[in-house]
Amino acid sequence: MAFEAFRQRIGSIIGGFDAAQAHRRLRGFRASRAHVNTLIAASGETITARARWLVRNNGYAANAVESFASNVVGDGIKPSSTITDAAKKEELQALWLAWTDDADAEGLTDFYGLQRRAAREVFLSGEVFIRIRPRRAEDGLTVPLQLQMLPAEMLPLDMNRTLSGAGLIRQGIEFDGIGRRVAYHFLRRHPGDLTDPGLTNETVRVPAADVIHVLDPVEAGQLRGVSRFAAAIVKLFTLDLYDDAELERKKIAAMFAMFITSPAPETPLEPTEEDLEVEPGQVVRLDPGEDVSTPATPDSGGTYELFQYRTLLQVAAALGIPYGYLTGDTAKGNFSNTRISLIEFRRRISAWQHGVLVFQLCRAVWSRWMDVAVLSGAIDLPGYDQQRRQYQACAWLPTKWDWIDPMKDASAEILQIESGLKSRTQAISERGYDAEQVDREIAAERKRELALGLDFRRPGSPAQGPGAASGKDDKQDGAEGDDAPEDAEDKADPKEGA
Numbered sequence: 001m002a003f004e005a006f007r008q009r010i011g012s013i014i015g016g017f018d019a020a021q022a023h024r025r026l027r028g029f030r031a032s033r034a035h036v037n038t039l040i041a042a043s044g045e046t047i048t049a050r051a052r053w054l055v056r057n058n059g060y061a062a063n064a065v066e067s068f069a070s071n072v073v074g075d076g077i078k079p080s081s082t083i084t085d086a087a088k089k090e091e092l093q094a095l096w097l098a099w100t101d102d103a104d105a106e107g108l109t110d111f112y113g114l115q116r117r118a119a120r121e122v123f124l125s126g127e128v129f130i131r132i133r134p135r136r137a138e139d140g141l142t143v144p145l146q147l148q149m150l151p152a153e154m155l156p157l158d159m160n161r162t163l164s165g166a167g168l169i170r171q172g173i174e175f176d177g178i179g180r181r182v183a184y185h186f187l188r189r190h191p192g193d194l195t196d197p198g199l200t201n202e203t204v205r206v207p208a209a210d211v212i213h214v215l216d217p218v219e220a221g222q223l224r225g226v227s228r229f230a231a232a233i234v235k236l237f238t239l240d241l242y243d244d245a246e247l248e249r250k251k252i253a254a255m256f257a258m259f260i261t262s263p264a265p266e267t268p269l270e271p272t273e274e275d276l277e278v279e280p281g282q283v284v285r286l287d288p289g290e291d292v293s294t295p296a297t298p299d300s301g302g303t304y305e306l307f308q309y310r311t312l313l314q315v316a317a318a319l320g321i322p323y324g325y326l327t328g329d330t331a332k333g334n335f336s337n338t339r340i341s342l343i344e345f346r347r348r349i350s351a352w353q354h355g356v357l358v359f360q361l362c363r364a365v366w367s368r369w370m371d372v373a374v375l376s377g378a379i380d381l382p383g384y385d386q387q388r389r390q391y392q393a394c395a396w397l398p399t400k401w402d403w404i405d406p407m408k409d410a411s412a413e414i415l416q417i418e419s420g421l422k423s424r425t426q427a428i429s430e431r432g433y434d435a436e437q438v439d440r441e442i443a444a445e446r447k448r449e450l451a452l453g454l455d456f457r458r459p460g461s462p463a464q465g466p467g468a469a470s471g472k473d474d475k476q477d478g479a480e481g482d483d484a485p486e487d488a489e490d491k492a493d494p495k496e497g498a
Helices: 002-014 036-057 059-073 086-100 111-125 233-254 304-319 323-327 335-375 388-392 406-418 424-430 435-452 468-478
Strands: 078-081 127-134 145-150 168-170 173-175 181-187 203-207 211-215 259-261 291-293 394-397
Touching (some): 036 059, 036 111, 059 111, 059 304, 059 335, 078 086, 086 335, 086 435, 111 145, 111 211, 127 335, 145 335, 211 335, 335 394
Antiparallel strands (some): 078 394, 127 211, 168 173, 173 181, 181 203, 259 291
16 A cells, blocks of 8 residues: 555656546546456456346346347358368258257257357356267267357356366366366356256366357456446446336326315314225316315426437447447437448447357367268268368358348449459358359259249349340340241351352
């Protein structure tokens, strides 16, 4: 404490940054110098519990977490293998698609549903754990592998100790002598689940190779996650209390329709008459001396909506969610500024998709799944052990976001392709599809249309090639005459005429 006072005196003499001074404006600003791991160990469980309570009971919080998960995952972030052998690639993609239905160890959703749940958990508690569970061949799975999702509460924050040798456990994570994660010490039962008959506080050591830890670290050296609600919990909760108080005030005011003032009774202990019930259109006769008055119903005031709006703007900024997504209120912005906010929001989501969910979850699952698929004989990839990295290479394609005016966006995209600023492969990948698969489907459709005598292509479209529209028009004009040939191939060869 003495050193702190000395440091402040030196700072006041030297000057420099106002942000570090202890003058009147910042006298009560005492920021903790503790590392984020210390802060999470002290407050992480409470923050997560309050975030979960808000999502269960507050509409804005529930809408925020659902909006984040839906925008991050959508219909699913899907892999597109880069294997050059088209037949092997199609076989691999088909096997993956079949396995996604078996991925969840609980059997409640598919792999893309697990992605959405993972994004939701990371938003709520800052992290989530996926345990890789190998299965037996007789379990009847397409690939003998499943994924078990474990919430953040399953890894105790207060487990810290030194192990024999050079290892140690920090916040439930075991490290070796050079700082590599080697294991996770999970609780056998959720500490808050009283329906589980398992032993309380009993832990099990799971090798790190079988655990995927998904988190978005915000500070260097951070071991565990922190809820995205941390900066918004106070305002959300107090705003909820304010709304409840306002509703209660209005409800109490609405209970009284009128007040009847009567003269003092001759006998003070004489019982009063029962309350009068009033119906629409009713005529009430009053006794002499009685008077009727109606209560002044309190109004919320002209600042109520403005106060709500400004407070919810701060909540939206703290959560990183646009105001319209948080509240469902689309009346506060026009097309231009709404689109600007969505562009910024989607840039953040795109960075989160590729930097967190794809890098930590999707890549790890894909790598382990391919190893198990090859070892179990579900697919044959020649030379897989020597070319493992080449075989596992793939692109992860998120769901394309839709705009309010898709016609303009589609026209702009076509213009970019035709001017050489973008390839069809890139455009299709941005929509969340594999270009080669789309091309195969288009070719199959064209073949079927030709067999049935159908053509749904727009005249002059790129699929028909340059000059297709004029050629078709010429053909139609020539067909009006009796001697018009039925097909260009039926025209006589000039050499034959010679």
